[in-house]
Each structure stands twice: as structure tokens, then as C-alpha cells.
Amino acid sequence: MNYIIFGGFLFLTILLLLILKLSKKDKKSDIITQLKSLDFKDGKTSAYAFTKLGRKLELGEREQRLFDEAFEMLKEYKYKPQSKPIDTLTIAKIEIFIQSVE
Template sequence: MKPTEIPIRDIKPLLPIPDISFYVFIGFALVGLVVLAALLIYGIRWWRSHRRIDPRRQWLRELDRIDFNDPKKAAYIFTRYARLLAEEKRQKEIFSQLLPRLERYKYKREVPPLDEETKRFMKLFIEMTHDAL
């Protein structure tokens, strides 16, 4: 038999192979984005709860919120936070001058309204503390 006369057995056409690699890629990308978003949200929440907030700034905010119309409460709040904030020599001087003035607004049931000089000293101390921070 001659080589040209070899009978060709039935050759079948190529079978189509389903290609789902694009869908697998999209699936992995979506899962990756969800995981990344979850990590980002968790990281932001953790950072917010663990960041260090300067307590001096909070004390200064409390001094800024003092209501001078309530002299008793103002005297107590100012004494509490000003004692913590007085660090410089000038601030300590003003605070030591203010303490005797504020004593008459504490420990009594009825207190007179704050006099203007005491208010000025208190506001001066608050301004100096703003400048120091």
C-alpha cells in the first residue's frame, strides 16, 4: 500500500472549550474590593478610637464654654481646668491672683454675679492659654 492510500480515520473537529477566565477574574476583583473596603473601614474606626487626643485642648474647650451668667458653676469649672492648664509663669501668676477672687463664688448657696475685673482676669487667662497651645 502506498502512503497516499492510507485511509484517513474520522478526524473530528476541535471541540469548543468554555473560557470562563474573564468571569473568574471579575469575581476575584470584586471579592478583593470588598475585603479592601472592609479593611479600610476597620482601620479608620480603629484609628479614630485609638488616636491620642490632647487633654489640654479639651480642658481649654471647657474654659471657652464657661457661662459667666452662672457665677458659681463658672468659678468651679474655671478653678478645675485652669489649675491643670497653668504651666507658664505668667499663667500661674494670674491663676494665683484669681483663686482668692473665686473663693467668694464657691461654697455658698447664694452668690453675687461675677464682677467685671474677675471676668477680665478669667478671659485673659483663657486667651493666654490659647496662645500657649
């Protein structure tokens, strides 16, 4: 009887872990989709959205370095009262980051 209860508990635990892992993958793919759809014409909004979405991802060392570099480049767009389009060098850095987390 105890083996049946233990087996059931073990099965439910494994099932729960698999569900959590799958939902984590879905969350990551949703974030990547949102990052790809950023509109770089509005620099301020894009800069804040990139920062918010990028911080939600679990990043390795390389991805964290790329995120930090893009984050530093975006600071000039965040703290200005007037919004301007993001320059091509910064967009390229953001695209490299997105490719690295895919």
C-alpha cells in the first residue's frame, strides 16, 4: 500500500516538473516574440520595453554581457524628454542579443 502511495506521489511530482518546464519554454518564446516585434522608431518606449523583457529571461554569461551592452547603449534614449528613433548600431546589438537567446 505504501509503495502505491509513494509511486503516485512520485508520478505527480514528475508530471508537475514537466508542466513547469514546458510553461517556462512557452514564456521564453513569448518574450522573444515580443522582443522581435519592438518598434525602434519610438526610442524611449522601445528602450524601456527591451529592458523589461530582457530582465525576465534567464541569461547565461554571454547573453548577460550582450544584454548589458545593449542596456548601456539604450540609456541615451530612456532619460530624454523627446523620443527619437534608435540608431542602427544599437538595433544591431539588440538583434544579436535576441539571436543569442533564441
